[in-house]
Amino acid sequence: MIGSRVKYRHLQTFVEVARQGSVVKAADHLNISQPAVTKTIRELEEVLGVVLFEREGRGIRITRPGEVFLRHAAASLTALRQGIDSVSQELLDNVPPVRIGALPTVSTRIMPRAMALFLEEQTRSRIKIVTGENSVLLEQLRMGELDLVVGRLAAPEKMTGFSFEHLYSEKVLFVVRAGHPLLAGGSVFNGLGDYPVLMPTRGSIIRPFVEQFLIANGVAALPTQVETVSDAFGRAFVRSSDAIWIISSGVVAGDIADGVLAALPIDTSETKGPVGLTLRTDAPPSLPLSILMQTIRQAASETMIAG
Known part of the structure; x- marks a missing residue:
């Protein structure tokens, strides 16, 4: 039977190559040699009788049969990990971990209060919270590496297999240190090109909103740009320059309230986008995850009322 010939290493290697889009990167992540990865993929293709990857320029791309198999392979690995977690945690008199992906704005503004509320429930669950770009977090969710993503609503073509629950809407701000020359008055848009501008990276969910907004307001190009999604770097750099x-x-709400940073007088209401909970439709939430989702809802509601 074909099923008995497909091993865990086949699935693990295949999913990692698909996730990385590269044999070399997959080998580095799995800590095995590149030839070993290539050999494993060829073995899997021979068992299945289909080609899973094709060369595209210097890289590779997954084939349509590969995309179909990926959904099942990723789900199988997720189920196996959950089974291992369930058994190992039961032996430790604990429950499986809850893995959350959150945008920097959510990590700063919502998650601290949500976690405080969750800990009051005394579920004894282990929680893992990671922060990153929306697209990266959604891919980790799709692969079963995360249980929930709290972030902006992605484009429709990126939401296949996901459900989204709206919590609140958030806009983009142009932020500077207190006492910045542009706060003194005059045309802000005419002065943007005179200063370094920290831009969201091209893979970030808010980048298209920012680019459209700038073009609509007559800013075709910015001479000095630094792309970053690091709130720690952004905060430190802006405060010192x-x-x-x-x-x-949401990332800078506290800094603005404290008077350390200030928003330039620009109406950015058209950059508003929905922020909420994204789940896989084929993975019902566990009880601890359901409780955490409820505390996130409460924290978001409290934050919006306070704001």
């Missing part, structure tokens, strides 16, 4: 930071409002 005349740079302008284009960032989601």
Whole structure:
């Protein structure tokens, strides 16, 4: 039987190559040699009788049969990991971990309060919270590496297999240090090109909103740009320079309230986008995850009322 010939290493290697889009990167992540990865993929293709990857320029791309198999392979690995977690945690008199992906704005503004509320429930669950770009977090969710993503609503073509629950909407701000020259008055858009601008990276969910907004307001290009999704770097750099930071409002709400940073007088309401909970439709939430989702809802509601 074909099923008995497909091993765990086949599935693990295949899913990692698909996730990385590269044999070399997959080999590095799995800590095995590149020839070993190639051999494993060829073995799997021979068992299945289909080609899973094709060369595309210097890289590779997954084939249509590969995409079909990926859904099942990723689900199988997720189920196996959950089974291992369930058994090992039961032996430790504990429950499986809850793995959350959150945008920097959510990690700063919502998750601290949500976690405080969750810990009050005394579920004894282990929680793992990771922060990153929306697209990266959604891919990890699709692969079963995360149980929930709290972030912006992605484009429709990126939401296949996902469900989204709206929590609140958030806009982008142009933020500077207190006392910045552009706060003194005058045309802000005419002055943007005179200073370094911290832009969201091209893979970030808010980048298209920012680019459209700038073009609509007559800013075709910015001479000095630094792309970053690091809120720690952005905060430190803007506080110590005349740079302008284009960032989601939630990331800097506390800094603005404290008077350390200030938003430039620009109406950015058209950059508003929905923020909420994204789940896989084929993976019902566990009880601990359901409780955490409820505390996230409560924290978001409290934050919006306070804001």
